[in-house]
Amino acid sequence: MNRAKVNQNINLNDYNDIWVIGEQREGKIHPVTIELIGEAKKLASEINKKVIAVVAGHEIDEEVNKLLHYGVDKVLYISSPLLKTFSTDGYSISIANLILERKPEIVLVGATSIGRDIGPRIAAKVGTGLVADCTKLEIDSTDGKILQTRPAFGGNLMATIICPINRPQMATVRPGVMQKAAHIDNPSGTVEVITPSLTEGDIIAKVVEIIKSCKKRVNLTDAKIIVSGGRGVKGPEGFELIRAFAEKLGGEVGSSRACVDAGWIDSMHQIGQTGTTVRPGIYFACGISGAIQHLAGMSESKYIVAINSDPTAPIFKVCDFGIVGDLKEVIPAMIEEIEKNNSFEV
Numbered sequence: 001m002n003r004a005k006v007n008q009n010i011n012l013n014d015y016n017d018i019w020v021i022g023e024q025r026e027g028k029i030h031p032v033t034i035e036l037i038g039e040a041k042k043l044a045s046e047i048n049k050k051v052i053a054v055v056a057g058h059e060i061d062e063e064v065n066k067l068l069h070y071g072v073d074k075v076l077y078i079s080s081p082l083l084k085t086f087s088t089d090g091y092s093i094s095i096a097n098l099i100l101e102r103k104p105e106i107v108l109v110g111a112t113s114i115g116r117d118i119g120p121r122i123a124a125k126v127g128t129g130l131v132a133d134c135t136k137l138e139i140d141s142t143d144g145k146i147l148q149t150r151p152a153f154g155g156n157l158m159a160t161i162i163c164p165i166n167r168p169q170m171a172t173v174r175p176g177v178m179q180k181a182a183h184i185d186n187p188s189g190t191v192e193v194i195t196p197s198l199t200e201g202d203i204i205a206k207v208v209e210i211i212k213s214c215k216k217r218v219n220l221t222d223a224k225i226i227v228s229g230g231r232g233v234k235g236p237e238g239f240e241l242i243r244a245f246a247e248k249l250g251g252e253v254g255s256s257r258a259c260v261d262a263g264w265i266d267s268m269h270q271i272g273q274t275g276t277t278v279r280p281g282i283y284f285a286c287g288i289s290g291a292i293q294h295l296a297g298m299s300e301s302k303y304i305v306a307i308n309s310d311p312t313a314p315i316f317k318v319c320d321f322g323i324v325g326d327l328k329e330v331i332p333a334m335i336e337e338i339e340k341n342n343s344f345e346v
């Protein structure tokens with residue numbers, strides 16, 4: 001068995017560099033990787049560290065090279081036929097072993113389904129902690145340690161967590177939370193190919209078949225316009241109006257958790273603390289009260305437009321434009337206006 005050992009009696013001074021665990025699916029780099037590189041570069045500039053991306057996979061050299069164009073100092077490409085298809089064991093063992101060998105000081109992982117699967121396992125294998133779903137990362141100017149902030153107690157307060165005695169300091173960050181690294185034309189970083197000492201026996205759960213979901217996926221993270229419906233739409237049929245409005249604007253449909261819990265719309269539309277984090281150019285909150293857990297996922301939108309029949313609804317405290325009224329009257333009037341002008345641009 002190729003199991004990494006828990007790291008004890010560590011010397012904090014042995015640890016260097018900021019690592020981003022890059023994620024690829026079917027050979028394509030996931031956008032959260034670029035967001036984490038952007039954040040890692042910001043942190044690295046304050047503590048004078050190198051930014052290193054780590055990618056596990058096989059025959060994805062071209063895609064791996066692309067990461068250099070986001071300004072990383074190095075890409076560690078863990079390449080093996082055993083890593084061609086994602087497996088919890090294969091990926092977590094090979095990345096954990098590399099961490100034990102190279103000793104990064106900070107490791108950032110995307111809080112995607114894959115990142116949430118391997119992140120805690122890697123942390124356990126290397127004997128450190130992990131702060132999940134961070135919304136803010138900062139350097140403590142007194143000691144250079146990383147301050148990891150995330151919602152706690154159902155989002156009612158923000159907790160800042162440190163990792164004082166173990167290394168690396170590990171955090172997951174959800175897609176859409178951090179700003180992407182800028183693309184550069186002439187990168188100076190290098191790719192180092194690593195051959196992991198992995199055997200088939202290390203991978204206990206085998207992938208037998210991959211069956212893709214037949215559902216049409218919504219791309220909330222990259223959407224420029226989002227029209228979201230809340231409990232104020234009054235039922236699943238209320239989303240027909242939300243969909244019609246989104247279609248007219250060329251946007252995506254979002255939702256509050258209340259509607260997802262009620263079974264009015266699929267969970268892939270949920271925005272907020274336990275849904276997707278978004279930062280569109282314009283966010284329409286229709287019949288959404290503005291609970292803190294919903295705001296956690298959309299307050300970074302450039303413009304927020306709230307439509308709500310209750311003038312005291314908390315959403316009006318955070319919106320840029322507020323319309324007090326029944327969404328069943330307001331939205332059709334807005335659709336009519338757009339049709340008259342024949343355009344809508346952000």
Ligand SMILES: Cc1cc2nc3c(=O)[nH]c(=O)nc-3n(C[C@H](O)[C@H](O)[C@H](O)COP(=O)(O)OP(=O)(O)OC[C@H]3O[C@@H](n4cnc5c(N)ncnc54)[C@H](O)[C@@H]3O)c2cc1C
Pocket residue numbers: 154155229230231232233255256257258259270271272273274275286287288289290291292293294297307308309310313325326327328
């Ligand atoms: C741990 C935890 C995690 C959570 N995560 C999330 C999350 O990720 N995302 C999320 O959204 N929530 C989340 N929640 C739930 C959150 O606390 C709220 O319950 C939820 O956001 C409320 O949804 P809502 O605004 O649609 O409903 P409500 O709060 O019921 O608001 C409905 C609004 O519609 C308005 N309205 C009613 N009729 C009309 C009409 N005809 N026209 C216009 N307006 C109308 C009302 O005035 C009201 O403001 C979480 C809660 C917890 C405890």
